[in-house]
Amino acid sequence: MTLAEQQWPDFDGKEAEEFGEKLGDIINSGAIAFMISVGHKTGLFDSMADAGPLTSAQIAARAGLKERYVREWLAVMVTGGIVLYEPGARLYKLPAAHAASLTRGGALGNFAVYAQFIPMTGAIEDKLIDCFKTGQGMKYEDYPCFHQVMSEDSDQTVVANIFDLVLPLEPGLKDRLDAGIDVLDAGCGRGHALTALAERFPKNRFVGYDLCVDAIEAACDYAADAGVENIRFEARDLTDFDDVARFDLITTFDAVHDQKHPADYLKRLRRALRPGGVHLMQDIGGSAHLENNLEFPMAAFLYTASCAHCMAVSLGQGGDGLGTMWGWETAERMLKEAGYRRVERHMFEEDPMNVWFVSKA
Ligand SMILES: C[S@@+](CC[C@H](N)C(=O)[O-])C[C@H]1O[C@@H](n2cnc3c(N)ncnc32)[C@H](O)[C@@H]1O
Incomplete structure (x- = not known):
């Protein structure tokens, strides 16, 4: 019997493991939401929206920002499933279906506007x-x-x-x-x-x-x-x-x-x-x-x-x-x-x- 099972008679190991994964997802999503807000305020999403695959340097130049910060932000966007990444050529692309909900004037509204409430609060x-x-x-x-x-x-x-x-x-x-x-x-x-x-x-x-x-x-x-x-x-x-x-x-x-x-x-x-x-x-x-x-x-x-x-x-x-x-x-x-x-x-x-x-x- 595990320590947790001794402590809590109704302890369910599988349920606890699943809940741990859920908590990980929640914290990950919170971090992504924060960076979505940054992407909105800096104009990064807008600068990627109408472009093909670009390097981090090209994206930074389009947005008028510093490449090192943009590259780290892009890593969040790639691991968060928002931006696509081609490892060989190190190219990044915001798919049109995602741009539709993340850019100013996007066809489906702009969820990034709501993401701003997370860092603001x-x-x-x-x-x-x-x-x-x-x-x-x-x-x-x-x-x-x-x-x-x-x-x-x-x-x-x-x-x-x-x-x-x-x-x-x-x-x-x-x-x-x-x-x-x-x-x-x-x-x-x-x-x-x-x-x-x-x-x-x-x-x-x-x-x-x-x-x-x-x-x-x-x-x-x-x-x-x-x-x-x-x-x-x-x-x-x-x-x-x-x-x-x-x-x-x-x-x-x-x-x-x-x-x-x-x-x-x-x-x-x-x-x-x-x-x-x-x-x-x-x-x-x-x-x-x-x-x-x-x-x-x-x-x-x-x-x-x-x-x-x-x-x-x-x-x-x-x-x-x-x-x-x-x-x-x-x-x-x-x-x-x-x-x-x-x-x-x-x-x-x-x-x-x-x-x-x-x-x-
Ligand atoms: C959630 S905001 C909505 C603002 C605006 N209608 C919009 O949609 O962008 C609520 C607004 O109510 C205003 N408000 C709150 N208390 C107020 C009061 N006692 N007298 C006048 N305005 C007030 C706030 O300053 C704020 O701008």
């Missing part, structure tokens, strides 16, 4: 461990590049779908936007989605509010670069938002669950709508019940984002800390309690991680 590990002990929370500015990463996320989850999938969810909404209405994006971050709407619908008056001054500054620059004039951004803490009947459309893109008090916040947004106004809300589509999320796409990643960011920043404002996986059930209940005449829930096949609510005042 890793960077606050010590502070987070303190939070585990004190129960305190985090501030948005504790995270390196949060709004940058979030705006890239928004580009592919919101901006990519807003015109063809999202706006048609509410019949007549496009016509109202064509005619010209008042639109608020609450928790607008760097304002990519609002700017895209303002470009498409020039007769509207668009306003974006966000707590973070740096995000608002970036939003102003982004809209100015796009040459959009019918838009205004303002740094504003929306916790006590008390505008009444001012807007015809309010959008919240991934910007309710991490607020201080989401239930109260939704009531305030409802009050800010004129009669007949619409609240379009995108949030994470997981369930409020852990047992329902076992098969939910990237559930462990989302709970990590919650623990290391969304829950923590809400607690950091002295808030409820509901977390990323507060659940569509909670969101739907809170929207109904906010007093809307109608609340509809939608999910898109193209985007299994997010849920969309259309609520009519």
Whole structure:
């Protein structure tokens, strides 16, 4: 009898061996995810995407980087099954099928954008461990590049779908936007989605509010670069938002669950709508019940984002800390309690991680 079998009567050697292999795979995948983020930020994937097999020196030159670092990064990508390697000629190739999910403008979206959350949250590990002990929370500015990463996320989850999938969810909404209405994006971050709407619908008056001054500054620059004039951004803490009947459309893109008090916040947004106004809300589509999320796409990643960011920043404002996986059930209940005449829930096949609510005042 092994020592482990003596210690634990229910010890199963085969199960333990398999679990050890699984742990090895998990740690390996974490390391690869970190290096995928590096490959995205340095432009390495983009520089390999449209090329045939290249040497490490050629790849480094294309990306404007130092060969020694690039060669070591390539070794991660080869052993991680992302890049193909021809040992004789020492050539590396990013297959088109992989480039489709790892490059800017890739045909299948860009998973490297999400990989950035791993080093970003890793960077606050010590502070987070303190939070585990004190129960305190985090501030948005504790995270390196949060709004940058979030705006890239928004580009592919919101901006990519807003015109063809999202706006048609509410019949007549496009016509109202064509005619010209008042639109608020609450928790607008760097304002990519609002700017895209303002470009498409020039007769509207668009306003974006966000707590973070740096995000608002970036939003102003982004809209100015796009040459959009019918838009205004303002740094504003929306916790006590008390505008009444001012807007015809309010959008919240991934910007309710991490607020201080989401239930109260939704009531305030409802009050800010004129009669007949619409609240379009995108949030994470997981369930409020852990047992329902076992098969939910990237559930462990989302709970990590919650623990290391969304829950923590809400607690950091002295808030409820509901977390990323507060659940569509909670969101739907809170929207109904906010007093809307109608609340509809939608999910898109193209985007299994997010849920969309259309609520009519
Ligand atoms: C997950 S981010 C989403 C940002 C943006 N909608 C996007 O999709 O890129 C949530 C946003 O809510 C903002 N926020 C959090 N608490 C806020 C508050 N009390 N008042 C205003 N904005 C707040 C954050 O600054 C952050 O930009």
